[in-house]
Amino acid sequence: MPTTQKAYTTSMVWLPQQDGAPPRATRIHGRETVVDMLAAELALRRMVTVTGTGGIGKTTVALAVAEHMQRQWRQGVVYVDLAPLADGSRLAPALAAALVMERPGQRTLDDITAALRSHHMLLVLDSCERLVDDVADMADILLEGTQGLRLLATSCEPLGLPGEWVVQLPPLAAPPGDALDMEQVMHWPAARLFADRMGRDPGDDEAAGIADICRRLDGIPLALELAAANVGVLGVRALARRLGDGLSLQGGQAGRHRTMEAALDWSYALLGEQERQLLRRLSPMRRGFSLDEALHLGADSLAAWPDVLDAFAGLLRQSMLATISDTDARRYRLLETTRRYAAARLEESHDYQRVMARYGAM
Secondary structure, three states, rough: OOOOHHOOOOOEEEEOOOOOOOOOOEEEEEOOHHHHHHHHHHHOOOOEEEOOOOOOHHHHHHHHHOOOOOHHHHOHHHHEEEEOOOOOOHHHHHHHOOOOOHHHHHHOOHHHHHHHHHOOEEEEEOOOOOHHHHHHHHHHHHHHHOOEEEEEEEEOOOOOOOEEEEEEEEOOOOOOOOOHHHHHHHOOHHHHHHHHHOOOOOOOHHHHHHHHHHHHHOHHHHHHHHHOOOOHHOOOOHHHHOOOOOOOOEOOOHHHHHHHHHHHHHHHOOOOOOHHHHHHHOOOOOEEHHHHHHHHOOOOOHHHHHHHHHHHHHHHHHHEEEEEOOOOEEEEEEOOHHHHHHHHHHHHHHOHHOOOOOOOOO
C-alpha cells in the first residue's frame, strides 16, 4: 500500500491541442514516481519511449513529463499527435505543422532536421504504434542530424532504436479486497482517479463499490474514467454489478478513445493475424498461465510452436500480455479488460468450440 505523502499529491499535465501548442491542464494520479524517473532519464538520454496497452495513460504521463521539464529546453516543448496519420508520408508535414514552419505540407524531413540542428528542445511523439517503423526511421534521422534535440515517444511497442530507453507503464494500483472504508480506499491511485472523475465526493457507503470497480478494471485509467462517467446515471453500486457482466462503458471522449472498446479495437488492429489468434485463444485463462499452457492453447500441433512462440513474443512486445513478477516461475496473464475483449472475439471466430474443449482438458 502507498505510504508516502507524495503518492497522494496531484500533478498538472497538458492535454494536446493543435500545432504543438501547450495543451490545457488536467490532473493525474499515481504517476509521480514514473514522471520523475522519465525526467531524470531524459536529462541523460536523447530517446525515451513510454509503452503500454491502450488506455493505460501513456499520453498523460508523457505530457506530465513535458510540463515538468519545459523550462529546461531553450526552444521549449513541441507535441505531435501521430494517431490520425494514415501512412508514413504524412509524418514530415505533421511535424512541420507542429513546429509552426511555413508551408508545412511541402517540408521534407531533411528540411526539418536542418531547422532543428542547433535547437535545444523536447519533441513529444505521441501514439507511434500505427507507424512504428516509419517513426523509428524519422527519429533516427532527427537524432543523427541534431545535437540538442530530445525525443519522448509513446507507443504500444518500442521503436527499436539504438540507445532507446523504454519504460512499460503499469496499471494504477487498485485497492485490495480488504480495503473497505473510504480512507483506506483513497490511499490507492486508481480509486483517487475514479473519485476525481466522478465529479463529486464519494460517500462512505460507496467505498466497497469503488474498490471493486477499480479491481475489475485493472486500474486502467481510460476504463476508470469511462466508468466514472456512468456514476451519475447508474450509481456506484449498480455500476460495480454491471461491470461483472461485461464491458459496455460509454463516455464522452472523442475519436478512437471514445470508449474502452474502441481503445482495445485500436490495439487489436495493430496485431498480426497470428497474434490476434493467440490472444483470442488465451482468453479463457482467467488466472495466470505459463508459456507451456499458452502453447497448449495456441498451437494446433508441435509444428506450429515456433509461430505461436513468435506470436507470444509479439503480444508481450505490444503490451497485450502482462508478466506476473511475484512468483518464482515466469507466468503471464491478460488484463481483465483485454481478456473479456479477446473472449468476445473468440466467440465470433470459427474455432471457439475447439479452443474451449482444449481449455477444458487442461
